[in-house]
Amino acid sequence: xxxxxxxxxxxxxxxxxxxxxxxxxxxxxVESGSIVIRSDGQTFREDLSNYRDIIVLGIGKxxxxxxxxxxxxxxxxxxxxxxxxxxxxxxxxxKISVMEAGHPIPxxxxxxxxxxxxxIASDADHRTLIIFLVSGGGSAxxxxxxxxxxxxxxxxxxxxxxxxxxxxxxMNCLRKHTSQVQGGLFARMSYPARTxxxxxxxxxxxxxxxxASGITAPxxxxxxxxxxxLKKYRLEERIPRSIAEVIESGVVGRIRETPKExxxxxxxxxxxxLGNNLAAxxxxxxxxxxxxxxxxxxxxxLTGEAREIAKFFAAMARDLDRGISDFPRPALLVSGxxxxxxxxxxxxxxxxxxMALAFLVDFMxxxxxxxxxxxxxxxxxxxxxxxxxxxxxxxxxxVERTRSLGLDPAQHLRDNDSYTFFDATGALFKTGPxxxxxxxxxxLIVE
Amino acid sequence: xxxxxxxxxxxxxxxxxxxxxxxxxxxxxVESGSIVIRSDGQTFREDLSNYRDIIVLGIGKxxxxxxxxxxxxxxxxxxxxxxxxxxxxxxxxxKISVMEAGHPIPxxxxxxxxxxxxxIASDADHRTLIIFLVSGGGSAxxxxxxxxxxxxxxxxxxxxxxxxxxxxxxMNCLRKHTSQVQGGLFARMSYPARTxxxxxxxxxxxxxxxxASGITAPxxxxxxxxxxxLKKYRLEERIPRSIAEVIESGVVGRIRETPKExxxxxxxxxxxxLGNNLAAxxxxxxxxxxxxxxxxxxxxxLTGEAREIAKFFAAMARDLDRGISDFPRPALLVSGxxxxxxxxxxxxxxxxxxMALAFLVDFMxxxxxxxxxxxxxxxxxxxxxxxxxxxxxxxxxxVERTRSLGLDPAQHLRDNDSYTFFDATGALFKTGPxxxxxxxxxxLIVE
Numbered sequence: 001x002x003x004x005x006x007x008x009x010x011x012x013x014x015x016x017x018x019x020x021x022x023x024x025x026x027x028x029x030v031e032s033g034s035i036v037i038r039s040d041g042q043t044f045r046e047d048l049s050n051y052r053d054i055i056v057l058g059i060g061k062x063x064x065x066x067x068x069x070x071x072x073x074x075x076x077x078x079x080x081x082x083x084x085x086x087x088x089x090x091x092x093x094x095k096i097s098v099m100e101a102g103h104p105i106p107x108x109x110x111x112x113x114x115x116x117x118x119x120i121a122s123d124a125d126h127r128t129l130i131i132f133l134v135s136g137g138g139s140a141x142x143x144x145x146x147x148x149x150x151x152x153x154x155x156x157x158x159x160x161x162x163x164x165x166x167x168x169x170x171m172n173c174l175r176k177h178t179s180q181v182q183g184g185l186f187a188r189m190s191y192p193a194r195t196x197x198x199x200x201x202x203x204x205x206x207x208x209x210x211x212a213s214g215i216t217a218p219x220x221x222x223x224x225x226x227x228x229x230l231k232k233y234r235l236e237e238r239i240p241r242s243i244a245e246v247i248e249s250g251v252v253g254r255i256r257e258t259p260k261e262x263x264x265x266x267x268x269x270x271x272x273x274l275g276n277n278l279a280a281x282x283x284x285x286x287x288x289x290x291x292x293x294x295x296x297x298x299x300x301x302l303t304g305e306a307r308e309i310a311k312f313f314a315a316m317a318r319d320l321d322r323g324i325s326d327f328p329r330p331a332l333l334v335s336g337x338x339x340x341x342x343x344x345x346x347x348x349x350x351x352x353x354x355m356a357l358a359f360l361v362d363f364m365x366x367x368x369x370x371x372x373x374x375x376x377x378x379x380x381x382x383x384x385x386x387x388x389x390x391x392x393x394x395x396x397x398x399v400e401r402t403r404s405l406g407l408d409p410a411q412h413l414r415d416n417d418s419y420t421f422f423d424a425t426g427a428l429f430k431t432g433p434x435x436x437x438x439x440x441x442x443x444l445i446v447e
Numbered sequence: 448x449x450x451x452x453x454x455x456x457x458x459x460x461x462x463x464x465x466x467x468x469x470x471x472x473x474x475x476x477v478e479s480g481s482i483v484i485r486s487d488g489q490t491f492r493e494d495l496s497n498y499r500d501i502i503v504l505g506i507g508k509x510x511x512x513x514x515x516x517x518x519x520x521x522x523x524x525x526x527x528x529x530x531x532x533x534x535x536x537x538x539x540x541x542k543i544s545v546m547e548a549g550h551p552i553p554x555x556x557x558x559x560x561x562x563x564x565x566x567i568a569s570d571a572d573h574r575t576l577i578i579f580l581v582s583g584g585g586s587a588x589x590x591x592x593x594x595x596x597x598x599x600x601x602x603x604x605x606x607x608x609x610x611x612x613x614x615x616x617x618m619n620c621l622r623k624h625t626s627q628v629q630g631g632l633f634a635r636m637s638y639p640a641r642t643x644x645x646x647x648x649x650x651x652x653x654x655x656x657x658x659a660s661g662i663t664a665p666x667x668x669x670x671x672x673x674x675x676x677l678k679k680y681r682l683e684e685r686i687p688r689s690i691a692e693v694i695e696s697g698v699v700g701r702i703r704e705t706p707k708e709x710x711x712x713x714x715x716x717x718x719x720x721l722g723n724n725l726a727a728x729x730x731x732x733x734x735x736x737x738x739x740x741x742x743x744x745x746x747x748x749l750t751g752e753a754r755e756i757a758k759f760f761a762a763m764a765r766d767l768d769r770g771i772s773d774f775p776r777p778a779l780l781v782s783g784x785x786x787x788x789x790x791x792x793x794x795x796x797x798x799x800x801x802m803a804l805a806f807l808v809d810f811m812x813x814x815x816x817x818x819x820x821x822x823x824x825x826x827x828x829x830x831x832x833x834x835x836x837x838x839x840x841x842x843x844x845x846v847e848r849t850r851s852l853g854l855d856p857a858q859h860l861r862d863n864d865s866y867t868f869f870d871a872t873g874a875l876f877k878t879g880p881x882x883x884x885x886x887x888x889x890x891l892i893v894e
Contacts, residue, residue, distance in 0.1 A: 167812070169812065204762070204765075205765065278771055285773075296773050297766075297772070297773040298745070298763065298773075299759070299762040299763045299765075299766050299772070300766060300771065301761075301762040301763075301765045301766050302758075302759065302762045303758045303761075303762060303809075304755040304756075304757075304758035304759060304762075305752065305755040308751040308752040308755035308756060309751075309755060309756075309758070309759060310751075311749075311750045311751035311756070312746070312749065312751060312756060312759045314748075314750075315651070315746040315748040315749045315750060315751075315784060316745065316746045316748075318651075318652065318746075318748045319744075319746050319747060319748050324725055324747065325744070325746070326732075326743050326744040326745075335762075337762060362750075365614070365616065410679075
């Protein structure tokens with residue numbers, strides 16, 4: 001066993017498990033002229049000969065790679081397609097065109113892309129099969145504001161929301177109620193074409209109306225909720241007048257609500273969850289077992305402030321190290337989800353690096369060197385905050401390296417400066433962009 | 448199964464397990480003229496006939512109840528004794544006198560008590576056996592400042608430290624280096640008497656030099672560290688001049704350091720850990736198993752900001768409820784430790800009530816009613832913050848009760864106003880004072 005090496009291999013194996021290429025190759029095939037999708041023990045089958053056009057559309061950070069996989073699966077059956085992804089997340093495709101757009105703040109390319117997808121959907125009839133590839137990032141990448149709302153208005157709203165403390169559900173509620181395509185509206189637009197949405201989840205709970213703001217799923221939120229969110233964060237005066245008017249008029253009924261469960265728009269829609277954080281966690285657990293660790297998934301729904309959540313991992317590590325844990329050793333504890341960072345300092349970092357740094361600080365302040373304890377936190381998209389690292393890897397030697405370099409990790413933590421610290425100590429964890437995204441993973445080994 | 452009732456019974460059973468009366472009756476006895484202490488698989492034995500005087504001393508919130516238990520064990524062997532406890536935590540004793548003093552800010556009664564214990568220790572010789580009962584709260588209750596430092600200085604330092612953000616290790620480092628009795632100094636004072644310290648731990652990690660600021664244990668901290676803590680929190684100008692001088696002069700060697708590992712003062716000392724949070728967690732797990740729950744201790748070393756740590760429990764509950772957890776159902780997950788609350792609002796509450804409220808808010812915002820999920824967070828001392836409750840019990844029905852009462856739990860959470868919320872919804876968990884203290888317990892049931 002070589003725990004630092006093992007952590008690296010377990011993480012990469014888990015990410016490979018949720019790579020769109022391997023996932024789609026494993027789950028989707030064409031058999032006897034039908035497309036067959038196997039997901040979560042269920043099998044879905046659709047006869048391709050019923051359709052004149054088979055079109056692949058897609059949005060999100062993984063959409064180009066998902067498109068590449070679908071080209072391989074569909075081969076000659078594929079008519080054409082268009083996917084919208086984030087700048088720098090393209091792949092080389094043959095029949096499907098790739099558009100790049102702005103994220104997390106939407107831009108004109110996102111609107112152009114959405115208009116194109118809207119036109120394709122409107123032209124589609126019952127002889128068209130749309131395979132819609134959905135992944136995280138789609139909320140910003142696929143934007144078409146309601147009448148009377150400009151791109152600038154939408155950008156301003158997104159900026160205000162990102163700073164407001166509103167969570168992803170709340171942000172998406174407002175996005176859905178100012179959009180012409182989100183909150184299930186795309187399903188209404190593509191009707192009566194047959195639509196199969198293939199969804200890669202990056203959100204905790206895998207709610208289909210939350211991933212990419214719910215393109216082809218019934219919306220659980222309402223104009224009334226959108227209005228109360230504006231009130232809750234006192235945003236009425238801070239967002240553009242046009243958006244406030246849309247929300248207000250929606251409440252009194254002039255603008256139609258987003259489609260709900262049971263709406264006829266969804267009769268021709270099938271939503272299939274292709275992969276999520278849990279799939280990556282389970283692969284990590286299996287790989288851990290193969291390497292000889294007694295492995296357990298603690299949760300795949302983790303949220304919370306990164307530096308505080310770190311203390312939960314430190315607590316479990318401490319018990320294991322003292323031999324008083326219910327978990328057997330050598331232990332691998334796996335968790336996944338998406339934590340948050342409240343920025344108070346001026347440093348550089350990401351939520352995974354911040355969690356790893358808080359874990360280190362907790363041990364350095366209270367405990368003797370921890371030779372048996374190894375902790376990795378990293379994003380499956382290979383991208384932690386505005387840095388070139390996926391996360392950071394904390395091992396026992398790091399304590400001594402920190403001391404010999406005369407660094408003060410607590411000070412770096414106070415300044416949200418985890419990247420600088422791990423860069424100096426050589427403990428950054430880099431994978432490069434993975435073109436998949438199922439949130440973050442935490443892996444804790446105690447020998 | 449009746450989960451809310453079961454949570455209550457599991458908690459009370461766990462607290463009973465760490466009740467000083469039952470713990471001491473189970474672990475300590477007099478057999479053939481020897482005192483016999485069984486702890487953690489080890490047996491310690493001391494022939495009482497070697498001693499002329501057998502004296503019980505004690506400090507902390509559980510010291511009166513521990514004294515009561517020792518009276519029962521020692522019977523005629525006991526010569527006399529004195530314990531110092533917090534106001535309102537007395538018990539009716541016969542041979543041992545009980546003094547009450549201020550906590551968490553020390554007062555004159557604490558100094559009087561410490562002087563008395565100091566005198567008893569100085570008078571003791573090799574024919575004296577001191578049984579020292581140590582429990583949480585002792586840092587403030589047992590205070591005798593170094594020369595040149597007044598009670599007012601000590602009170603001011605404690606107040607400044609409580610607001611500074613310094614953790615318990617850091618606070619105790621300063622306490623030990625301004626005290627005549629803490630940081631192991633009492634052991635030096637009572638030498639050559641034989642001293643057996645019987646310790647009930649309320650701190651995460653059970654470090655003997657931290658519980659009650661380490662009365663009879665070698666100190667791991669130094670004057671240099673005390674000085675750097677003052678610097679870290681920029682306290683040099685905010686603490687009394689006399690204390691800054693003690694710390695400064697200590698560093699340059701005029702005042703002797705606290706005794707370290709290997710110091711001859713500890714040759715006559717035996718420290719025995721009587722009970723801790725883990726013992727309560729294990730009893731909770733056993734009682735859960737008896738009631739039919741598949742039970743696991745997640746950690747007994749929990750720290751962190753209560754409202755963020757709540758999200759970890761919510762995440763585990765969510766996975767269990769969705770049937771995607773590695774933990775089997777019906778599940779009881781147990782944890783223990785001591786979280787913290789950063790106060791930003793003006794409401795009333797405690798760390799356990801705040802955690803329970805954050806747990807509820809997490810579910811109410813993101814999820815459908817959770818009929819199968821039940822969560823209790825409470826302090827084993829029966830006392831959560833400045834309230835008359837031990838904690839709060841969140842069950843599925845609470846969601847509807849909250850809605851029907853028109854309450855906004857998120858607003859109560861923002862205002863640190865958990866007590867008011869749980870009082871209005873009838874979900875406070877009250878036990879009354881238990882006169883024991885091993886930190887907090889969290890119990891999560893998912894049916």
